[in-house]
Amino acid sequence: MTLAHDLAGPTGSARNVVLLHSTVCDRRMWDAQLPALAAAGNRVVRADFRGYGETPCAGAPDEPAADDADDVLALMDAVGMARAVLIGASFGGRTALEIALRAPERVTGLALLCPGPLPGVPESAELTALEEREVELVQYGDLDEAAALCARTFLGPEADGATLAAVAAMQLHAYEVQLATADEPPAAADFDVAALADVSVPALVVSGAHDLVDFRTAARRAAAALPGAHHRELEWAGHLPSLERPAEVTGLLVDFLDAVYPDAVTSR
Numbered sequence: 001m002t003l004a005h006d007l008a009g010p011t012g013s014a015r016n017v018v019l020l021h022s023t024v025c026d027r028r029m030w031d032a033q034l035p036a037l038a039a040a041g042n043r044v045v046r047a048d049f050r051g052y053g054e055t056p057c058a059g060a061p062d063e064p065a066a067d068d069a070d071d072v073l074a075l076m077d078a079v080g081m082a083r084a085v086l087i088g089a090s091f092g093g094r095t096a097l098e099i100a101l102r103a104p105e106r107v108t109g110l111a112l113l114c115p116g117p118l119p120g121v122p123e124s125a126e127l128t129a130l131e132e133r134e135v136e137l138v139q140y141g142d143l144d145e146a147a148a149l150c151a152r153t154f155l156g157p158e159a160d161g162a163t164l165a166a167v168a169a170m171q172l173h174a175y176e177v178q179l180a181t182a183d184e185p186p187a188a189a190d191f192d193v194a195a196l197a198d199v200s201v202p203a204l205v206v207s208g209a210h211d212l213v214d215f216r217t218a219a220r221r222a223a224a225a226l227p228g229a230h231h232r233e234l235e236w237a238g239h240l241p242s243l244e245r246p247a248e249v250t251g252l253l254v255d256f257l258d259a260v261y262p263d264a265v266t267s268r
Contacts, residue, residue: 004054005047009038016084019046020092026053032246051185058183067186085109109260147172156238196225203229208237
C-alpha cells in the first residue's frame with residue numbers, strides 16, 4: 001500500500017522532510033507547515049497513516065503485512081527519498097523513533113512534537129479515563145461528541161474555535177473510516193527505549209506545558225535517550241502546538257532544518 005500523500009518543494013533539493021501526523025488528526029494538520037517548509041527549500045512529503053484521512057485501514061488481500069513504520073519507509077522509496085528528516089506529532093513522533101531504530105540509514109534528523117508515550121511507563125489515570133470515555137461515546141454512536149472531546153483535550157488554551165472544529169473534523173473522519181471496515185489500523189510497535197542511545201542524528205523534542213503528563217514524560221524520556229537531542233517545552237502549548245501557534249512552530253522547524261542541512265544544495 002502507498003499511503004495517501006502530498007509532495008511539495010523543489011525536486012532537486014537534498015533537504016528531504018517527512019511529516020507524520022498525530023492520530024487525533026490526519027495529514028491536514030500540516031496545512032500551515034507544508035507550504036512554508038517547501039518555500040524554505042525543503043522537499044516535503046506528508047502522508048495519512050492507515051485508517052486516517054484518505055488512506056484505508058488495509059491494503060489489498062495479497063499484500064504482505066506491514067506496520068506504520070514500514071508504510072513510511074515504502075512511501076520514502078516511492079517518492080525517491082533515500083534519507084529524510086522525520087517530523088512527527090504525537091503518534092507520528094513515536095513512529096519516527098521506530099523508523100530511526102529500524103532503518104537508521106534512512107534518517108537524517110528527528111523533530112518530535114509531543115511524541116506518543118514510549119514503552120515501559122504505565123498509562124496515567126487521566127489518559128485512561130479519556131480513552132474509556134471516548135470508547136463509550138463511540139459505542140453509543142455519538143461520534144461528534146467523541147471527536148469534540150478529543151479536540152478539547154488535546155488542544156491547548158490558545159486554540160480558537162476554528163482550530164477546535166478542524167481537529168474535531170479530522171478525528172470524526174478517522175472514526176468514520178475505521179468503523180466502515182472490519183480491518184483495524186496497525187497497532188503501535190514496542191521497542192527498546194535504551195536502543196535510542198545509538199540514534200546519533202540531530203533531534204529536536206518539543207513538549208507542551210498544558211499537555212497530558214504521559215506525553216510530557218515521553219518527551220523527556222526521548223530527549224534523554226537520544227544523544228543528539230535538544231528538549232524544548234512550550235509554556236503556552238497543549239498537545240498539538242503546530243496547530244495552536246502555526247507560525248511559531250513552523251519557525252522552530254525551519255531553524256532546525258537549517259541546522260541539519262547547512263550545506264545541502266541538490267541531490268536525490
